[in-house]
Amino acid sequence: MLDDASIAETDHAADSIAVSVWRGDASGGTWETFTVPRQPSQTVLDIVTWIQQEADPTLTYRFACRVGMCGSCAMMVNDEPRWTCRTHVGRVVKDGAISIAPLRNLPVIKDLATDMDPFFDKWVKAEATHHPSAGRHDDFAAVLPDDEQRVEASAGIECINCAVCYAACDTVAGNPDYLGPAALQRAWTLYNDSRDDAGGAILDAVSAQGGCHSCHSMGSCTHYCPNDLDPMGAIAGLKRATAKRFFRRGRG
Amino acid sequence: MLDFRLYMAQRLSALIMAPLVVGHLAVMIYAVQGGLSAGEILGRTQGSLFWALFYGGFVVAVSVHAAIGLRTVISEWTRLRGGMLNGVAMAIVATLLVMGGRAVLAVTLV
Numbered sequence: 001m002l003d004d005a006s007i008a009e010t011d012h013a014a015d016s017i018a019v020s021v022w023r024g025d026a027s028g029g030t031w032e033t034f035t036v037p038r039q040p041s042q043t044v045l046d047i048v049t050w051i052q053q054e055a056d057p058t059l060t061y062r063f064a065c066r067v068g069m070c071g072s073c074a075m076m077v078n079d080e081p082r083w084t085c086r087t088h089v090g091r092v093v094k095d096g097a098i099s100i101a102p103l104r105n106l107p108v109i110k111d112l113a114t115d116m117d118p119f120f121d122k123w124v125k126a127e128a129t130h131h132p133s134a135g136r137h138d139d140f141a142a143v144l145p146d147d148e149q150r151v152e153a154s155a156g157i158e159c160i161n162c163a164v165c166y167a168a169c170d171t172v173a174g175n176p177d178y179l180g181p182a183a184l185q186r187a188w189t190l191y192n193d194s195r196d197d198a199g200g201a202i203l204d205a206v207s208a209q210g211g212c213h214s215c216h217s218m219g220s221c222t223h224y225c226p227n228d229l230d231p232m233g234a235i236a237g238l239k240r241a242t243a244k245r246f247f248r249r250g251r252g
Numbered sequence: 253m254l255d256f257r258l259y260m261a262q263r264l265s266a267l268i269m270a271p272l273v274v275g276h277l278a279v280m281i282y283a284v285q286g287g288l289s290a291g292e293i294l295g296r297t298q299g300s301l302f303w304a305l306f307y308g309g310f311v312v313a314v315s316v317h318a319a320i321g322l323r324t325v326i327s328e329w330t331r332l333r334g335g336m337l338n339g340v341a342m343a344i345v346a347t348l349l350v351m352g353g354r355a356v357l358a359v360t361l362v
Contacts, residue, residue, distance in 0.1 A: 174328030213259035214324075239259075246260055 014038055014096050017089065019047055021059065022101035025110045031099070032056075044084035044092065045073050048100060048112065061112035068226065071162035075112050076101040081167035083226040104167040105180075119163050122179045127205035128186035133197035141195045153192035156185045156234055158227045165221035165231050177210030181221035181231035184212050188234035191241065203242050212238040258320045265317035272310045297359045304360040311352030319344040 017038055020031045034051050045063055052059040063073035068086040075084050077092050078099050092098055106114035123129070134141060144150060165181040166172055172180050187206050190196040206212045212235045221231040283293055297303045323341035326332055332340060 171328070207253055207256035209255050211255060213255050242256060243260065243263070246256075 016096075017047070017093060018097040019051065020097070020099040021048075021051065021112070022099075023059075023111050024108065026108055029108070029111075038089070042089045044075070044077050044082065044087045044089060044098070044100065047089065047098070048075075048084065059112070060110040069160060071160035074103055074162040074164045074167065076104055076167065081164040081224055083162055083164060086226060103163055105169065105172045106163065106167065114163075116163065119166055119180065119182070120161075123183040123186060125205065126179045126183040126187040126211070127198060127202045128183050128190060130190060130193075131196050131198035131201070133195050143194065147194075149192045149194065152237065153189050156189040156229055156231075159185060159189075159229060160227065162226065164224050164226055168220035168224040170218055170220060171214055171216055175210065175214055178214045179206070179210055179212075181215075181235065184215070184238060185229065185231040185234040187212075188237050191238070203238070203245055206238050207242050212242070215239075258323070262317055262320040265313040265320075268309065268313040269317060272306065272313070275306065276310070294359060299362040300360060304356060307356045307360070308353070311349065311356055314352060315345050315348035318348060 015038055016035050019034045019036050021034060023029050023032045034055050036047050036050050036055075039046070045066065048059070048061050049063075052061070061073070061075070063085060064070040065072070066085045068083055071083070073084045074081060076082075076099075077084065077087060078094065079101075081103060082092070084100075089098065100112065102108045102112050103114045106116065106119060109115050145154070159182060161182060163182065165185075169178070169181055171178050184206060187202050191199050191202045196202075215232070215235045217232055217236065219232045222229070222233065225231065319341045322344055323337060326340060327337055
């Protein structure tokens with residue numbers, strides 16, 4: 001990991017950078033190389049934007065906020081999933097070159113833009129949607145920050161749905177039915193949220209085919225999460241909760 | 253729910269295997285250090301219901317545990333799904349049961 005001083009130094013190490021960009025669509029594609037001028041504090045998203053604005057306006061990619069909030073701009077950078085808007089070129093450039101490709105494990109629409117539908121469909125399949133326990137006429141729910149369950153829920157709420165964990169996951173790559181780390185982490189968050197009223201339905205959903213029990217705990221999700229969240233820990237929580245329910249039912 | 257049932261079966265079979273593996277290792281070390289011959293070991297295991305259940309239980313747990321693990325590996329490495337996948341898994345269970353069962357019978361039958 002480079003510190004800020006090293007990044008600044010690398011920023012001035014070369015005048016330009018050789019950028020290999022994956023070009024194509026669902027039927028296949030190829031790599032195209034662009035020479036992009038280096039600039040101070042340049043991000044990978046800056047590079048992609050420069051290529052589209054200055055070299056090839058037909059390049060397709062997706063972004064929105066540019067500040068790590070929206071989760072739109074994740075791509076494979078040197079074969080690793082990253083949020084491109086918060087990835088400094090100085091951290092990833094190797095021998096003056098860099099490769100940028102669409103996110104792994106998702107169908108490609110065109111160039112660097114992937115179809116996120118399968119990713120979000122799995123959130124719904126995991127029951128990772130809010131099931132209210134109260135209506136508008138009820139009092140506000142008291143949420144105590146130090147409550148043990150609330151701490152578990154709070155651990156995952158900063159997820160920005162960027163799909164970096166989904167792209168990093170080898171289990172998703174081997175098992176297309178697998179719900180993936182993001183959906184399961186949100187399911188665990190809601191399972192622990194006192195305002196969610198469907199704990200049983202969540203455990204049923206994550207116990208179905210492709211649910212949390214398909215996870216091999218390889219940990220790529222936690223390793224690559226740009227927000228330093230721990231989806232692998234959340235999935236382990238779901239495994240514990242489903243196993244506990246199994247034994248409770250067994251005891252009758 | 254099949255995934256969950258297989259997950260639990262694999263964990264529970266591991267729970268059974270763990271103490272049996274420790275017991276097996278302990279007995280092996282004891283047998284080697286005591287200088288027991290093959291004949292003396294067979295003299296103790298043949299006709300013993302305890303050793304038949306000990307290693308018989310181990311064979312059953314291994315067969316279940318290994319077949320579930322291999323089923324997962326096969327499903328992720330190949331396109332096998334559904335009935336074919338379960339058929340292969342059942343064949344692995346049967347093979348391990350027969351091979352392990354024969355070995356247990358060979359040392360416990362009088």
